[in-house]
Amino acid sequence: MMDSDLSQPAASAEELLELAMRSGADAAEVFQSQSLSRPVFFEANRLKQLETSQSEGIALRLWRQGRPGLAVAYGAVTPQLLVDRALALSQLNEPETIELSPASHKHYPDLGESVPVEQLVHWGQEAIALIRDSYPEILCTAEWECDVETIRLISSAGVDCGYTDTTLSCYLSAEWVRGEDFLSVSDGQTQRNVLDPVLLVDQIIQRIEWAQTNVAPPIGKIPVLFTAKAADMLWGTVQAAMNGKQVVERASPWSDRLGEPVLSSQITISQQPDHGPFSCPFDDEGTPTQPITFIKDGILQLFYTDRTIGRALGSGTTGNGFRPSLGSYPTPGLYNFVIQPGLMTFAELIKSLDQGIIVDQMLGDVAGMSGDFSVNVDLGYRIEKGEVVGRVKDTMVAGNVYAALKNLVAMGSDAEWNGSCYTPSVIVEGLSTTGRL
Numbered sequence: 197m198m199d200s201d202l203s204q205p206a207a208s209a210e211e212l213l214e215l216a217m218r219s220g221a222d223a224a225e226v227f228q229s230q231s232l233s234r235p236v237f238f239e240a241n242r243l244k245q246l247e248t249s250q251s252e253g254i255a256l257r258l259w260r261q262g263r264p265g266l267a268v269a270y271g272a273v274t275p276q277l278l279v280d281r282a283l284a285l286s287q288l289n290e291p292e293t294i295e296l297s298p299a300s301h302k303h304y305p306d307l308g309e310s311v312p313v314e315q316l317v318h319w320g321q322e323a324i325a326l327i328r329d330s331y332p333e334i335l336c337t338a339e340w341e342c343d344v345e346t347i348r349l350i351s352s353a354g355v356d357c358g359y360t361d362t363t364l365s366c367y368l369s370a371e372w373v374r375g376e377d378f379l380s381v382s383d384g385q386t387q388r389n390v391l392d393p394v395l396l397v398d399q400i401i402q403r404i405e406w407a408q409t410n411v412a413p414p415i416g417k418i419p420v421l422f423t424a425k426a427a428d429m430l431w432g433t434v435q436a437a438m439n440g441k442q443v444v445e446r447a448s449p450w451s452d453r454l455g456e457p458v459l460s461s462q463i464t465i466s467q468q469p470d471h472g473p474f475s476c477p478f479d480d481e482g483t484p485t486q487p488i489t490f491i492k493d494g495i496l497q498l499f500y501t502d503r504t505i506g507r508a509l510g511s512g513t514t515g516n517g518f519r520p521s522l523g524s525y526p527t528p529g530l531y532n533f534v535i536q537p538g539l540m541t542f543a544e545l546i547k548s549l550d551q552g553i554i555v556d557q558m559l560g561d562v563a564g565m566s567g568d569f570s571v572n573v574d575l576g577y578r579i580e581k582g583e584v585v586g587r588v589k590d591t592m593v594a595g596n597v598y599a600a601l602k603n604l605v606a607m608g609s610d611a612e613w614n615g616s617c618y619t620p621s622v623i624v625e626g627l628s629t630t631g632r633l
Contacts, residue, residue, distance in 0.1 A: 208275075209254070209350050216258045216279050217352055223294045224258035225351035227480060229522055231343065236316040238338040241324050246313060253522045256282050262291030268523040295503040297482035299354025304477040308362030308388040316340040319366065323393035327370055330401055338368045340391070347480075355482040363473045366391050370400050379407050379587075381575060382557070383425065386473045386613045403556060406577050411586035413631035414578060419552040419605055420593060420629070421545055421579070424621045426555045428614040429571070431535060433563045433597040434465065435617075438490055440501035441528050444508050447565055449598070453496050460604035461494040464536040467516075474616040476531045481517035485531075488514055502526045530616065537620040538607030545608050545623055547582040553629055554579060555593060563597045570594035573631075588631060595627035602626075 209226040216224040233249040253270045256278050265286030267278050317340075324336045343365070348358035369382035381403045385391050422430065437458075442448040450458055469476050469485035478484050481503055490498050501509060502517025505528055518529030540548070554577040563569035573591040577584045601624065608621035 209348060212254070212256055212275050212278060213350055213352060215275050216256060216282070219279050219283060221258040221260050221279075221283070221352075222262065223296055223352045224256065225296060225349065225353075225355070225482075227255040227257070227519070227522070228348040229253050229345065231345040233341060233343045234313050234316070235339055235341040236313060236320055238320050238324060238336065241328065241336050243317060243320070246317075254278075255519075255522050257525070258282050258286065259292075259294050260286050262294065263287060263289045264292055264525075265289065266523065266525060270522075293504070293507065295481065295507070296351050296353040297355050297503070300482065300484070301354075301356045302477075303357060304359035306360040306362055307475055308364070308473075310344060310362050311342045311364055311390075313342075316342060319391055319393045323366075323368055323397050326394065326397040327368075327400065331370075331372065331404060333372065334404075335371045336368060337371070338366065340364075340366045349478075349480070349482045351482065357478050357482055359477050361475075363388065364391050365473075366393075366396065368396055368400065370404065372404065377410065379404070379575075380557075381407070386615070388473050403575065406584045407575075407587040409586035410589055411578050413573075413576075413588035413591040414551055414553055414629055415631065417626065417628055419549055419623050419625050420600075420627045421549065421552055421554045421623045422621060423542075423554065423556045424608070424610055424612045424619050425614060426558060427535075427619045427622050428617050429558065429562050429569070430597050430601060430622070430624075431465075431533065431617055431619055433565070433567050434459070434491075434601070435530055435533060436565050437598075438496075438499050439528050440499040440505040440509055440511075440514075442565065443499050444505055448499075449565070449567075450496055454498075456496060457494045458496045458598075459491060459494045459601045462538070462604050462607060463491060463494050463601065464489065465491040466534050466536070467500070467530065468532045468534050469515075471534070472532050472613060472616075472618060474531045474613075479513075479515050479517045479526070479529075480519045481513070481526050483513050483515040483517060485515040500528050500530060502528050532616055532618070534618045535607075535611065535620065537609050537611040540606055540608055542608050542610045542621055545606055545621060546579055546584060548606065549579045549623070550581055552579040552623070553577070553588060553591070553593070554584065558593075567597035567599070568595075569597065591629065591631035593627050593629055599626050600624040 265282040267282035367384040506513035517526035557575035605623040611620040
C-alpha cells in the first residue's frame, strides 16, 4: 500500500472542482496523480545508491463558453490561482464539444504488492553474483525498482474513480571487454509482486555464451528471428496504425481497411485491462476499460480511441483516452497490448531455420508510420542448420514492418512484457541483411 505521507493530497480535488464551477466554468474535471519510487542502483558489480523519489501533481481541465483550459500544479497549490490560470488559458482556445464520462463512483483495489528495499537489494546482488560465477571478468550495471502510483479522477458530471498501482521492474546490463571486442548484453523484467533474478540471468548468460565467437553475417534476404525484447520495434508501428487519431488525420495506412486482412493470419492482437503489470480499470477520462480484440487472425477489427476521436469516427470511445503527461489533454493511447503467442519455444524457432539471423538488441531509428526502417544490430547472432554459430557485428537489417508481418513465418511461445507490450519472439521474411564479411 502507499505510504501514509502520500495519502493526503496538497490540494483537495473536491475544492478545486467546486471552485472552478463557482468561477464560471461550464464543466470541469480534476485529475490527481501521486507516485512513490524506491530505485536501487548497482554499478561495476557493487551497490551504488538507494533513492526515494516522490511526486504529486494535480491537473484541472475546464470549459467556459465551450472553450477548454488546462492548468497543472505539482506539490502544494493555491486552488484559486490554478482555477484562474485554467480560465485564462481557456480564452485562447476555440470552442469544442465538452467530453466528460457519465457519472460513476468506483475505487479499485491495488493489484500489486510493495517490496521492501532490502528485497530489491538482495535480488540485485543475487543476479550479479550468478553472472560473475560464470564470468568473473564481467562488469554489471543494474537497477531494481518498486513503483507505487495512485490515480484519482473527479468531474462535474459525477465521476469519482481511483486506483493504486504497484509495479516491480528491473534492468541488468553485463559488459565484457575482450581485447578490442566489446560486448554488452542487457535485459529486464516488469512484473507484479515478484521479480525473477535467476530467469533474468539465464537469458543474459545464454546470449553471452552465443557471443563467444564472432562470425560473418549472412547477406541478402534471409529469415530474421526477433527476440521478444527486439520484436517490440515491429509492434510499435502496428500500434501507431491502429490509433484512431491517425485515422482521423488520414495518416494511417489502415484508415480504410476495417474488416480487411492487414497482417499474417497467424497474428491476433488484443488489449487485456485485467492482466499483466499494467492492468488499468479506467482510462484518464474515467471511461471503464474493456477487453478488446483489435486484430483477429490478421483481420483489422477496430481502432482505439478516446472520447473526442471516438465521436469523430462515429465509433465512440474504446476507453483508451490517456494523458502523455499530467499537463497534456487526453489522446488515444494503449496499455496491456497483447500479441497472442505461438506454440514453438525459442529453441524450436532456432532449430526451424536452415539459415537466419537473430536480432536481440538494436541501435537506430525505429520504424515510423510508413513502416520503413533500417537499424544497426547491436547484438545479433547467425543461425546455420538450426544452430547458433556465433555473434554478428557491423550488421544492418532493413525493410518494412507491414511487409514483414505479412510474411510472418512463426511466433514463439516465449511472450514477455516489454513495457506495456506483451510480445513473443517472431520469425519474419522479406527483410534485407547487410554487413561486413
